Structures are given as structure tokens and as C-alpha cells.
Amino acid sequence: MGEMKICIICHSESGNTRHVAQHIASAFDAHLVEVTDTASYNRLTRFFVLCKMARGEEKTLIEPASVDISGYDLVVFGSPVWAFKPTPVIHAAIDGLKGCMGKPAVAFSTHSGRPGQTDETFKKWIEDRGMVPVAVTNIHQNDIENEKKIKELVALVSASVKV
Numbered sequence: 217m218g219e220m221k222i223c224i225i226c227h228s229e230s231g232n233t234r235h236v237a238q239h240i241a242s243a244f245d246a247h248l249v250e251v252t253d254t255a256s257y258n259r260l261t262r263f264f265v266l267c268k269m270a271r272g273e274e275k276t277l278i279e280p281a282s283v284d285i286s287g288y289d290l291v292v293f294g295s296p297v298w299a300f301k302p303t304p305v306i307h308a309a310i311d312g313l314k315g316c317m318g319k320p321a322v323a324f325s326t327h328s329g330r331p332g333q334t335d336e337t338f339k340k341w342i343e344d345r346g347m348v349p350v351a352v353t354n355i356h357q358n359d360i361e362n363e364k365k366i367k368e369l370v371a372l373v374s375a376s377v378k379v
């Protein structure tokens with residue numbers, strides 16, 4: 217497995233998704249890229265605006281705008297759940313990928329109990345870019361320190377690398 221090169225691309229606003237991504241990164245000695253929104257939002261309307269954007273499967277301007285994954289064997293995406301979907305930031309990251317055609321991909325999200333259509337939406341976006349969604353899963357925010365759940369996710373990534 218030491219030969220396998222894994223790139224993790226994550227979006228995280230309050231740290232939950234980043235926390236899980238870092239666990240995976242250290243388990244595989246993977247390269248971790250965190251993508252962020254370049255826009256700033258009104259403090260009061262923020263939640264509603266972000267939910268509306270997520271619901272509409274919009275994309276935002278992100279930094280870095282593009283990640284080249286041609287040198288990797290597997291890509292792992294991590295996103296919070298917003299309005300029952302992955303975020304406009306991770307959508308933009310998937311959209312902006314370079315060298316992704318035919319790559320196996322794993323996706324996970326963190327949420328507060330209602331993941332909704334997140335898994336299906338992630339799968340669709342991955343397929344739309346010509347990647348193979350080998351595994352898509354979600355983790356409750358209360359489980360981000362749960363050793364058993366993290367081990368399951370790491371095992372899922374291991375299994376996906378071998379495909």
C-alpha cells in the first residue's frame with residue numbers, strides 16, 4: 217500500500233470534515249488539499265444563502281481553483297452536508313479537477329443527522345467528471361472521534377485502492 221498515492225480533497229467550515237480527512241491522510245500518508253470559498257457572506261443571512269446554493273447544486277469560486285490528480289491512484293473527497301447535499305465548494309473542486317478521467321474516487325460527508333441526498337449527489341458529480349465512484353459514505357458529526365467509524369472509513373479507502 218506504500219506505493220499507492222492518494223489525494224484527499226476536502227471542504228470544511230467548522231472543522232469536522234477536516235478532522236476526518238486528517239485521519240485518512242495520516243493513515244495513508246496521503247496528500248491533503250483543503251479547498252475554500254473565496255467569497256464572503258453576510259453573517260446573518262449566511263446560513264440561508266449557503267443552504268439555497270447547496271440545494272441548487274451551485275458552484276462557488278474556490279481556492280485552489282484546480283487540483284491536478286493525474287499523479288494519484290485514488291482521490292478521496294470530503295464535504296459537510298448542507299441542505300441535504302455536498303457543498304458548492306466541493307462541487308467546484310470536483311468540477312475544476314485536472315487529470316481525473318477514469319480515476320477511482322471515494323467520497324465522504326459529515327453531518328448532524330440528516331444527510332439526505334448527499335451520497336447520491338456526490339456519486340453523480342463524480343461520474344459526471346468521468347471518475348469511478350468506488351465508495352460513497354457519510355459520518356455523523358458526533359462520530360468524528362469514534363475510532364470504530366474512522367477505522368471503517370480507512371478500511372473502505374484501502375479496499376478502494378485495490379480495485
Ligand SMILES: Cc1cc2nc3c(=O)[nH]c(=O)nc-3n(C[C@H](O)[C@H](O)[C@H](O)COP(=O)(O)O)c2cc1C
Pocket residue numbers: 227228229230231232233234262263264266267295296297298299300301326327328329330331332357
Ligand atoms: C449551511 C449549513 C447547512 C447544513 N445542512 C445540514 C443538513 O442538511 N443536514 C445535516 O445533517 N447537517 C447539516 N448541517 C450540519 C453540518 O453538515 C455538520 O455540522 C458538518 O459536520 C459540518 O462540517 P464541517 O465542520 O467540516 O464544516 C449544515 C450546516 C451548515 C453550516
